[in-house]
Amino acid sequence: MELELEPLRLPSDNQRPFVIAGPCSAETEEQVMTTAQQLAMKGCHNFRAGVWKPRTKPGGFEGNGEKALPWLQRVKKETGMLVSTEVATPEHVELALKYDIDILWVGARTSANPFAMQALADSLQGVDVPVFVKNPVNPDLELWIGALERINQAGVKRLGAIHRGFSSYDKKIYRNMPMWQIPIELKRRIPSLPIICDPSHIGGRRELIAPLCQQAMDLGFEGLIVESHCSPDEAWSDAKQQVTPDVLDYILSLLVIRDEKTTVEGIQTLRKQIDELDNELMNLLAKRMRVCREIGQYKKEHNMTVLQTNRYNEILEKRGAQGALCGLSAKSVASIFEEIHEESVRQQLEIINQ
Numbered sequence: 001m002e003l004e005l006e007p008l009r010l011p012s013d014n015q016r017p018f019v020i021a022g023p024c025s026a027e028t029e030e031q032v033m034t035t036a037q038q039l040a041m042k043g044c045h046n047f048r049a050g051v052w053k054p055r056t057k058p059g060g061f062e063g064n065g066e067k068a069l070p071w072l073q074r075v076k077k078e079t080g081m082l083v084s085t086e087v088a089t090p091e092h093v094e095l096a097l098k099y100d101i102d103i104l105w106v107g108a109r110t111s112a113n114p115f116a117m118q119a120l121a122d123s124l125q126g127v128d129v130p131v132f133v134k135n136p137v138n139p140d141l142e143l144w145i146g147a148l149e150r151i152n153q154a155g156v157k158r159l160g161a162i163h164r165g166f167s168s169y170d171k172k173i174y175r176n177m178p179m180w181q182i183p184i185e186l187k188r189r190i191p192s193l194p195i196i197c198d199p200s201h202i203g204g205r206r207e208l209i210a211p212l213c214q215q216a217m218d219l220g221f222e223g224l225i226v227e228s229h230c231s232p233d234e235a236w237s238d239a240k241q242q243v244t245p246d247v248l249d250y251i252l253s254l255l256v257i258r259d260e261k262t263t264v265e266g267i268q269t270l271r272k273q274i275d276e277l278d279n280e281l282m283n284l285l286a287k288r289m290r291v292c293r294e295i296g297q298y299k300k301e302h303n304m305t306v307l308q309t310n311r312y313n314e315i316l317e318k319r320g321a322q323g324a325l326c327g328l329s330a331k332s333v334a335s336i337f338e339e340i341h342e343e344s345v346r347q348q349l350e351i352i353n354q
Contacts, residue, residue, distance in 0.1 A: 003149065003152045003190055005158075005192050005193065009158075010103070010130065011045035011046065012045060013043055013045070016043075016257075017217060017223045017252075018194075018222055019044060019045075019226065020046040020047070020048045020103070020196070020223070021039050021044050021046070021047065021048060021226050021228045021245070022036065022039065022048035022049045023227060023228065024049075024229070024242060025049065025053050025061065025063055026049040026063070026064055026071055026072070026085075027235070029071045032071045033071070033074065033075065034230040035230040036075040036078075036079050037078075037079060038230060041245075042246075042249040044081060044245075046082045046083075046103065047072070047075050047076075047079070048085065048105075048225060048227075049083075050063055050237070051063050051064065051092075051096075052065060052092055053237055055237070061237055069101070072085065072099065073099055073100060076102070082102035082103060083101055084105060085101055087105070088107060088109075089120070090119055090122065090123035093123040093127075101129075103129070103130045103132070104129060105162060106134060106151075107134055108136055108137045109137060111136045114146060114147075114150070117146070118150055120150075121150040121151050121154040124154045124155070125155060127154075127155070128156075130159070130160065131151050131160075132160040132161065132225075133159070134163075134198070135161070135163055138166060139166040139179050139182055144182075148190075160195065160222075161183070161195045162225055163178075163182075163195060163198065163202075165177055165179065165198075166179050174202055175205070177202075178202050178215075180215075183197075184219065194223070195222060196216075196222055196223035197223075198224075199212035199226060200225075200238070200241040201241070203241060204240065205240050206243045206247070209226065213255060217255055227241055228242060228243055228247075228248045229242040230244065231244075289343065289347055292344040293347050296347065299348065300351055300352045306348045307345060316341075319333050
């Protein structure tokens, strides 16, 4: 289905991307106000702070709950910034609206649960408030779209998505793998949906925030949601991924914002070359599949199995090595040939089972 959307029209600096900034958690009133005042002095228009913070394991700081909501009201009154927080239950929504929270967002653990998303959607019926939905913890685009659809069907038309990366068991440079192709595909399928990037949760370390912000801008994301704390090293949650308002201001000042709409004759010429090369690739793939079908016929006539493991391994190793010699990623080339091999097997199975 197509989403029925209206422009978010949230305040931003024309010289910078749309930014929501503030601490991971609203720890104390003093910490919230100090951080908010510092951000406001740097030109920030949208403040964030987690009020409910259920942790992966019990025992850690899980937020101040309703007690912290008046602190956000004070931020709004004294700085003029819009305020936002995460909601995970209908009770959270009710309390956030009671205290005039301007923007709500849904976290990754909640968006992964259709039951929880439907409960949130039901609680938002008839409410006109901007809602951002983070991607689920697992890389499932349909689940992400389903979460957005549930909120939209409740009548929320000022809707956006937050890309915060995807959980992985393996140790790696990022806390959550970016897997940029997933939000890119979301944008392709729903072009009118604003998508902002959460470099704090993708990186998990403050030194990764700046390059991730720039990469998000290079890919055409509409904005950023960044964790910023007046004393990051003393933060009660996610200390390693928070930056001071001064550091955030410096990061934002260095961003290069790309103009997606600018059309230059030179790039049009290069795109035409890409189109021609893609056509050649398709013709070569078609020829390769014709040969694969002939091989399938041979295997059928000689009662051979379709899958020949040694040959498959030989293709992956040889093409991966060739890719590296050509300046390509051996892993990416091997992945491409895995897809080609899968289609070859499918076509040979059709021949054998005729």
